[in-house]
Amino acid sequence: MKSYKVNVCVIGAGVTGLSISLDLAKLGISCIVVNQDTLNLAASLNFAGVLHSGARYAITDFPLAKLCAESSRALLQKVPFAIVDRTKAYYIGTDISHESYAEDLIDSCQMIGINPNYVAPEDVLKNEPHLTKDIKFALEIPDYVLDPVILLKAYIEQLEKQNVKILKNTSLTGISFTNEQWNIEVKEHQNEQLSIIKADLVVVAAGAWSADVLKLFGVNILFRYISGSMAVIPQKLVKRIISFCEPSSSGDSIIPSYNSTLIGSTWRQQEISVPTPAIFPEVKEIVHKASQGLQDFNFNLINHTYSAVRIAFDENHMTGIDFIDRKKKRDYHILDCEKLYSVKRLISVFGGKFTLYNTMSKSATHLVCDKIKADFREDLLEYNVSPPTQKPDFHLGSVEKHLL
Ligand SMILES: Cc1cc2nc3c(=O)[nH]c(=O)nc-3n(C[C@H](O)[C@H](O)[C@H](O)COP(=O)(O)OP(=O)(O)OC[C@H]3O[C@@H](n4cnc5c(N)ncnc54)[C@H](O)[C@@H]3O)c2cc1C
Numbered sequence: 593m594k595s596y597k598v599n600v601c602v603i604g605a606g607v608t609g610l611s612i613s614l615d616l617a618k619l620g621i622s623c624i625v626v627n628q629d630t631l632n633l634a635a636s637l638n639f640a641g642v643l644h645s646g647a648r649y650a651i652t653d654f655p656l657a658k659l660c661a662e663s664s665r666a667l668l669q670k671v672p673f674a675i676v677d678r679t680k681a682y683y684i685g686t687d688i689s690h691e692s693y694a695e696d697l698i699d700s701c702q703m704i705g706i707n708p709n710y711v712a713p714e715d716v717l718k719n720e721p722h723l724t725k726d727i728k729f730a731l732e733i734p735d736y737v738l739d740p741v742i743l744l745k746a747y748i749e750q751l752e753k754q755n756v757k758i759l760k761n762t763s764l765t766g767i768s769f770t771n772e773q774w775n776i777e778v779k780e781h782q783n784e785q786l787s788i789i790k791a792d793l794v795v796v797a798a799g800a801w802s803a804d805v806l807k808l809f810g811v812n813i814l815f816r817y818i819s820g821s822m823a824v825i826p827q828k829l830v831k832r833i834i835s836f837c838e839p840s841s842s843g844d845s846i847i848p849s850y851n852s853t854l855i856g857s858t859w860r861q862q863e864i865s866v867p868t869p870a871i872f873p874e875v876k877e878i879v880h881k882a883s884q885g886l887q888d889f890n891f892n893l894i895n896h897t898y899s900a901v902r903i904a905f906d907e908n909h910m911t912g913i914d915f916i917d918r919k920k921k922r923d924y925h926i927l928d929c930e931k932l933y934s935v936k937r938l939i940s941v942f943g944g945k946f947t948l949y950n951t952m953s954k955s956a957t958h959l960v961c962d963k964i965k966a967d968f969r970e971d972l973l974e975y976n977v978s979p980p981t982q983k984p985d986f987h988l989g990s991v992e993k994h995l996l
Pocket residue numbers: 603604605606607608609626627628629630631633634635636637638639640641642643644762763764797798799800801802805819820821857858899900901902941942943944945946947948
């Protein structure tokens with residue numbers, strides 16, 4: 593049996609686990625990452641791909657909008673190679689009644705440092721000929737497309753350079769706590785290799801699967817889940833993100849991803865953590881909304897759908913609540929399990945928006961440092977990430993996803 597001795601064991605290799613691991617490594621804190629399977633089902637590879645400027649939440653959730661504004665600006669510097677291009681999004685109005693929403697949106701955006709410009713309908717159609725001719729106006733907003741495949745690959749390469757071991761396709765097979773230390777037995781699927789990890793602290797970053805992992809550590813939380821699906825059109829119908837000058841709804845984001853277009857996402861409460869395929873009413877919602885923005889849009893244009901799951905939290909960071917309202921909070925949550933559940937040296941981190949990962953990672957790293965009595969040096973976390981040396985052979989929306 594192999595044995596690893598580290599300060600921190602991170603469980604989950606989505607954007608949450610990988611970014612926390614790299615921040616810890618930059619502070620000289622030794623860590624290891626364990627991921628159960630390939631990243632195929634991870635929300636980080638199955639999300640909508642929007643780097644949010646904050647505008648989308650500026651009216652409904654001002655604190656989240658402010659966090660998105662700060663975090664997206666930081667990511668434009670930190671991981672510029674993962675931002676597919678910097679063509680600003682259009683938030684379109686197809687009815688004159690949308691103008692009052694647009695005015696409110698402009699006011700709220702200004703409070704987070706964004707100054708949206710009006711674009712005349714003829715210019716919108718010149719730049720985006722597939723959009724409906726019913727457009728009355730558009731606002732230009734700095735939302736961009738973020739390629740998570742390139743970003744995660746870059747993080748994995750950086751972690752390898754820092755000698756952080758990533759155990760992929762690996763299950764947790766036994767857990768105990770002795771002498772102020774976690775002992776985590778794991779099994780690699782490919783070669784059945786068993787290993788023991790001895791860690792001063794564990795960070796659970798297992799996304800929608802966190803309840804199952806936390807149970808192994810003696811923390812029982814009842815989660816509620818929201819499944820969101822995206823439709824993939826195998827043609828590039830738009831050059832920039834198209835959204836609507838209206839409150840959020842299913843199918844109101846039209847997103848270019850290389851040579852395809854993604855439309856979503858939907859919002860369906862479910863009892864299980866595993867992503868489930870889109871059901872027919874969801875596809876209908878997508879087609880209904882997208883056809884208000886795109887000319888001649890219909891079911892036949894959709895090649896496939898993909899889905900991801902988020903966990904429902906309420907305003908007091910409590911789970912187990914009904915979460916059917918799209919306006920509910922979507923920022924990240926860091927649970928100190930010692931404080932909340934009397935389980936020592938265990939932290940659970942739930943990524944909110946992908947856009948917030950940089951901010952979330954710094955806060956989680958700060959808490960880890962407090963717990964293991966290490967120096968938290970924020971200046972050491974102001975690093976830029978290098979692009980990956982090899983380009984991945986799939987991207988957001990691809991049917992095939994491979995082991996990164
Ligand atoms: C439909 C949808 C659309 C979204 N769109 C956007 C968007 O446009 N912009 C934005 O900013 N955010 C968006 N988000 C949010 C974003 O996708 C998530 O916040 C982010 O990807 C969460 O990352 P994570 O690392 O916490 O979880 P994940 O990416 O799910 O990673 C969790 C990892 O843990 C692993 N794991 C699970 N169980 C175990 C175990 N027992 N042992 C070891 N490993 C385990 C999994 O294999 C997985 O790799 C969206 C979310 C959804 C659901």
